[in-house]
Amino acid sequence: MKFISRLADILPGDTRADRVVPPSGFTVGLTVFTAGAMAFLAVFALALSLASGRLADRWSDALARTATIRISAPEGQMQAQTDAVMAVLVTTPGIADARVLTVEEQRVLLLPWFGPDLPVEELPLPQLIELIEDDTGFDGDSLRLRLAGEAPGAVLDDHTRWRRPLVAAAGRLRLLGWISIVLIGATTAAMITLSANAALAANERVIRTLRLVGARDLYIARAFVRRFTGRAIQGAVIGTALGVLAVALLPSDQSAGGFLTGLGFQGWTWLWPLGIPVLAALVAYGATRAAALRVLRGYT
Amino acid sequence: MIEFDKVTHSYGGGELLSDITLRLTKGSFHFLTGPSGAGKTTFLKLCYGELFASSGSVRVGGMPLRDLDRDSIARIRRTIGVVHQDCQFLDHLPLDENIALPMTVAGFEDMRHSDDLKDLMSWVGLSKQASALPPQLSGGERQRAALARAVMMDPDVILADEPTGNIDWEMSMRLLQLLVELNRMGKTIVIATHDLNLIRTAKAQVAARVLRIKDRRVQLAGADL
Known part of the structure; x- marks a missing residue:
């Protein structure tokens, strides 16, 4: 909760504090692009995971309750x-x-x-x-x-032999989807950390001046954190919107298409991608804050 | 105000300053002189916690700097105005925001339109340059702006490191007058300089003590200045 309240604290922004860090730099575009690309991929990973989950549940439910007796x-x-x-x-x-x-x-x-x-x-x-x-x-x-x-002459076939591997495969596919999302988050964190480090190094003079006039580490860190969190949200919103659009344009669910045409969101699960920009914001906040405080400890 | 108790500062295996014991009392005016590389800047940095004593203790307002955490050091720096030779401005911000920077980082409300800031800029003769960017200013204007920023938080102590190093004599005198005025308001002033003419001129106007760094030690300079 403390983490969330800190995040809520910085999001409204302090325009004067934001201004102490020069606005331009290549890290702006890099961060927006990284967050956007990762959000786009995260939408697909989420769609894959949810579709796999549905498939596993369907197979599991449909087969678990039926059995066949063959009489020869x-x-x-x-x-x-x-x-x-x-x-x-x-x-x-x-x-x-x-x-x-x-x-x-x-x-x-x-x-x-x-x-x-x-x-x-x-x-x-x-x-x-x-x-x-x-x-x-x-x-x-x-x-x-x-x-x-x-x-x-009667043989009971409760489908267990072939139901279990199918359900297990679908379950693993769902797990892979979630692992992909975690990896995407970790990659986003790594890229934002690199961008933040580059921005901090490029603004060494600014940081020294701020320390000289009595700025606390948290004040300086917040200026960077706000900027990178804002950029990450901006990129993630664009990437998520494009990802959702791409998923919506996939062929609709048809039995002839099997699993591939079922890749997407259904019903209220269309709301799930809304969490991706929030996740990107949390990742950017944590990565930038940790990078900034670590770098600032190097200044007297 | 600021006390040095048997302070030694070493760097790279060698001692830069050795066994310094002195007290900069409230309202005093000190010059710190010595050849280039003698340790004048190091002495000033020890005063505001950018460097720490290798042994001994530096206390500001009775608090030993080495025992303070980073936030406390930041708070101490708000009570000490520092003027560097290169001024250290944020080049992307206009002059009024640079001068108000100590208030901004301390969390005070927007000072850009306050009467205090206007008075301060008028006092240093920079009213017309409020919206100029630092790179657009002359050397003398930058030094006066740095002094204005140093006094923005109404500090008890002002440390100036070669403040007249990059400006002409007339501008140096103008800056000195400002520092003398501040001293008359009760501020403790320490100016590191190798400009002996500046020291001689100042001594005619204010009861200044001259400290000389020689052989890594700080001595009270005699009548030769």
Whole structure:
């Protein structure tokens, strides 16, 4: 809170204090450009992270609550084993619903691989049963044992094998997005520190004069901190606006495009980029203040 | 006001000033003389805490400078006006803002339009140059402006380091008159100079003591000046 109150203290500015530092210098453009470029990249990293998060949640939610039982049995036993499986499922705790997939539904599932003309009725396809869990979930191992006893041709597939790597991949992608944002912040801090050091070195005479007439270190540091924080906010606002515009112009979310067309913000998450200029201001404030106070300790 | 107690200052392995004990009392007028490199500027810097004694103690208003933190040193400097030979202005600010700078950094309200600042600029004869930038001023004008800035905070002590080094005799006399006036107001004045004519002229107007730095020690100069 002390940090925030200090930041709030300097943001309104003291025009006379600001004037003690000469206004020009190459660090002006450098800081604005750095903050702008980093904010632009941060918008994309944020969009990536949020999209990955949505994907992970979607996969996780959609797959976690469903499972499939595949019954492979000789033609004469198929119906009997299907009935036996349904009977087992009715008495299994944690299953909210179970239904046998129709021939038409199986045809739709096979459509991407075999086309519309596949004579499903004539093929020895296994019978599929879809299960939907309730909130408590079912015990997969116990169900497998019961199915082995009642319907030897039934195999439970709870999607765990392929769901876990997908969810883990999406989770890692989300983590990478956040790590990118942290790295962007750290790079911004490093660039602003370099710019601040250059500005402090270029204004050695100004600093000596201010110390001579009784200026405290914090007074001198604030003049630099205000300037660099202001420049960082200015650059970050421009970079964020351009980044958001670029994300908005990406192709809209279409299932055919998969993950790539889902890269962006949805609903209230469009507000998240507003935090980037604030983050840039905090980074610039901390970096410049630390650099200024460190350099000023070298002056008597 | 300012006390030196067995002060030695070393730099680069050698002693610049050695075993100095003296007291600059309130309202006194001192000249500090000696050849170039004798340590006059070092002595002044020890007075306002830009340098610290290697041994011994420098006290200002009873406070040992070496024991003070950086903020306290900054506050002490507001009670000591310093005039350097090169003046040390902020070249991007107009003269009135430069002269008001000690008030600005001390957090006082905007002094640019105050009567005090106008009176001060009139006193040093720079009323018409208020909005000029320091590089546009002559050497004499810059020295008078530096003096005005030094007295802006109404300090108890004024330290001047070769204030007449870059200006002609007429302008030197004008600056000396200003310093004598300040002394008559009760200010402690210390002027480091190697200009013996300036010292002789001043001694005719004010009871000035002359300190000479010789062989790293400060001595009271005799009748040879």
